[in-house]
Amino acid sequence: MAEYLVGIDLxxxxxNVGCVDETGKVITKHSLALGKPKxxxxxxxxxxxxxxxxxxxxxxxxxxxxAVGIATPGTLDIARGVVVFAANLPEWExxxxxxxxxxxxxxxxxxxxENDANAAAWGEYWAGVGKxxxxxDGRHVSSLVMLTLGTGIGGGVVLDGKVWHGFxxxxxxxxxxxxxxxxxxxxxxxxxxxxxxxxxxxxVRRFLEAVKSGAATNWERAVREHPxxxxxxxxxxxALKGDVLSRKTIEETGFYLxxxxxxxxxxLNPQMVVLTGGLTGAGSMLMDPLMRVVQERALGRSREDxxxxxxxxxxxxxxxxAAGCALxxxxxxxx
Amino acid sequence: MAEYLVGIDLxxxxxNVGCVDETGKVITKHSLALGKPKxxxxxxxxxxxxxxxxxxxxxxxxxxxxAVGIATPGTLDIARGVVVFAANLPEWExxxxxxxxxxxxxxxxxxxxENDANAAAWGEYWAGVGKxxxxxDGRHVSSLVMLTLGTGIGGGVVLDGKVWHGFxxxxxxxxxxxxxxxxxxxxxxxxxxxxxxxxxxxxVRRFLEAVKSGAATNWERAVREHPxxxxxxxxxxxALKGDVLSRKTIEETGFYLxxxxxxxxxxLNPQMVVLTGGLTGAGSMLMDPLMRVVQERALGRSREDxxxxxxxxxxxxxxxxAAGCALxxxxxxxx
Numbered sequence: 001m002a003e004y005l006v007g008i009d010l011x012x013x014x015x016n017v018g019c020v021d022e023t024g025k026v027i028t029k030h031s032l033a034l035g036k037p038k039x040x041x042x043x044x045x046x047x048x049x050x051x052x053x054x055x056x057x058x059x060x061x062x063x064x065x066x067a068v069g070i071a072t073p074g075t076l077d078i079a080r081g082v083v084v085f086a087a088n089l090p091e092w093e094x095x096x097x098x099x100x101x102x103x104x105x106x107x108x109x110x111x112x113x114e115n116d117a118n119a120a121a122w123g124e125y126w127a128g129v130g131k132x133x134x135x136x137d138g139r140h141v142s143s144l145v146m147l148t149l150g151t152g153i154g155g156g157v158v159l160d161g162k163v164w165h166g167f168x169x170x171x172x173x174x175x176x177x178x179x180x181x182x183x184x185x186x187x188x189x190x191x192x193x194x195x196x197x198x199x200x201x202x203x204v205r206r207f208l209e210a211v212k213s214g215a216a217t218n219w220e221r222a223v224r225e226h227p228x229x230x231x232x233x234x235x236x237x238x239a240l241k242g243d244v245l246s247r248k249t250i251e252e253t254g255f256y257l258x259x260x261x262x263x264x265x266x267x268l269n270p271q272m273v274v275l276t277g278g279l280t281g282a283g284s285m286l287m288d289p290l291m292r293v294v295q296e297r298a299l300g301r302s303r304e305d306x307x308x309x310x311x312x313x314x315x316x317x318x319x320x321x322a323a324g325c326a327l328x329x330x331x332x333x334x335x
Numbered sequence: 336m337a338e339y340l341v342g343i344d345l346x347x348x349x350x351n352v353g354c355v356d357e358t359g360k361v362i363t364k365h366s367l368a369l370g371k372p373k374x375x376x377x378x379x380x381x382x383x384x385x386x387x388x389x390x391x392x393x394x395x396x397x398x399x400x401x402a403v404g405i406a407t408p409g410t411l412d413i414a415r416g417v418v419v420f421a422a423n424l425p426e427w428e429x430x431x432x433x434x435x436x437x438x439x440x441x442x443x444x445x446x447x448x449e450n451d452a453n454a455a456a457w458g459e460y461w462a463g464v465g466k467x468x469x470x471x472d473g474r475h476v477s478s479l480v481m482l483t484l485g486t487g488i489g490g491g492v493v494l495d496g497k498v499w500h501g502f503x504x505x506x507x508x509x510x511x512x513x514x515x516x517x518x519x520x521x522x523x524x525x526x527x528x529x530x531x532x533x534x535x536x537x538x539v540r541r542f543l544e545a546v547k548s549g550a551a552t553n554w555e556r557a558v559r560e561h562p563x564x565x566x567x568x569x570x571x572x573x574a575l576k577g578d579v580l581s582r583k584t585i586e587e588t589g590f591y592l593x594x595x596x597x598x599x600x601x602x603l604n605p606q607m608v609v610l611t612g613g614l615t616g617a618g619s620m621l622m623d624p625l626m627r628v629v630q631e632r633a634l635g636r637s638r639e640d641x642x643x644x645x646x647x648x649x650x651x652x653x654x655x656x657a658a659g660c661a662l663x664x665x666x667x668x669x670x
Binding site: 075084143157159160164165166167168169170171172173174176177178179180181182183188189190191192256259262263265266267268269270271296297298299301302304305306 | 410419478492494497499500501502503504505506507508509511512513514515516517518523524525526527591594597598600601602603604605606631632633634636637639640641
């Protein structure tokens, strides 16, 4: 009999839920927009509603599910299953999310809370680009670092086949490694964070700054009239149409990501670095300058045979990985 | 019956060998200056000689030793026990050091090759400041990051009670994480490496640059007449005597180290960060500005309860840790 897992990925704008099998294959999934929830109760009801709908579509009762994983942003206490704080959700402090979910959906092994970027990293590791990749000697990958490029930059670290959480579940804040100690201030309080240069939002910001300071661009009028409509995707599209400033902006993002990845290689020498998020739609315009920096700046041994690739699972990686993390954590603790 | 281990720490100028018990306690030790060896054979003879002398002082035959660990700089292939390359030693390419040592000193479990900074990290973890430290709940430390501050900056990473080597044994090159992507060039080929700012040598270089560009200092004449005699230790001494530029230089080194440590905390969120090397003799003049940066720049959760301390074992950490790494690796592979 096949075993099923449920993964829940709570974001600032959506909750994505999916039912997967024991290999991470998606059986069914459901996404629900959060709208503008005003209370903790409203957020919880969205989570519950999306999960109920997913179970219904999969034709499963909670009792038939082996394990449930829930991935969330914010400061977590994973051992206690508590979201200590999340800036983007209302009244979201000290929420005992693991136990609330387990009470509402009493799966057989239990429920596990996981950081959202760690979950995405595990999803790609377990069921995405990591699963498909073989080392030169035919072995599976066992170490992987993920960068999620969005409003900010998140990170997930898999070492020796396990998610590395750190002392206080605060590891892999890869958006906040410093690339210029006297550089751009970051909302986190640090200065010169990778995120302040290379996130999707920072890419837009750098482009708007350039236009404001007089750099020429083919779509200057649109930019000046509706700066709020400038997205990293649009910048990439204009670059493809031949706009030099747009291309330069995306390529610079690739350069900054390369600088961050050089530190990642020197720090952990992982087998794989995976990039995900809408910005990766820029493809080779992002990857080529990135790889150039890695070639030029990383120590030979630290970049030898390392695979630096785009993710395969898109936004599904979060719920797939949440489900997988739950299975791994609960099977490990049971053995 | 007590069990004994031997650790060998091969540096660019010395080979330090020690015999330790199963808890890492030093029974006897011996240091030999390498002089200016011209051939691979001369280096090997120094290693053999220092090890023979140590065994003699300990009253042991090689067959009575449980395991031997050898720590070296350079590019290693740990699984094969081979030093692929080391810049500071003559003819030191593809040296099958593990097997050479095991043949010369046939210890019972065998010989293990380890990176020098990893060995020092393991020494402090196993038998030094890590051993003495307890977490708030009384547990031992299980994750530790070490920075060795010397000519360059080396790094060692212990996670979940194990040295993290990385894909190609090239992890923990913490001197080469970038702190300013457009900053000082580093001999490694990267730009703005931590090492280019905060090693002992870089501290001296920054001081000499400041004097050359006209900054006032109480010992200007000595500096101008004998710049080759300026050391980080001397700069610290002059700072203690009241020289403002000397103090500023040491404090800046502390600032740069703090920037690097912020990235370390954000990356791995370890329980402990340990600093070693002669530069740590500067004590609070180094530590105070370092801690200030960590307070100001690191995410609250990533620095919560983290211990940032100086090492306790000095140069002995290398051979102690080499011995301990050998024991751990061989007992793990035997079980």
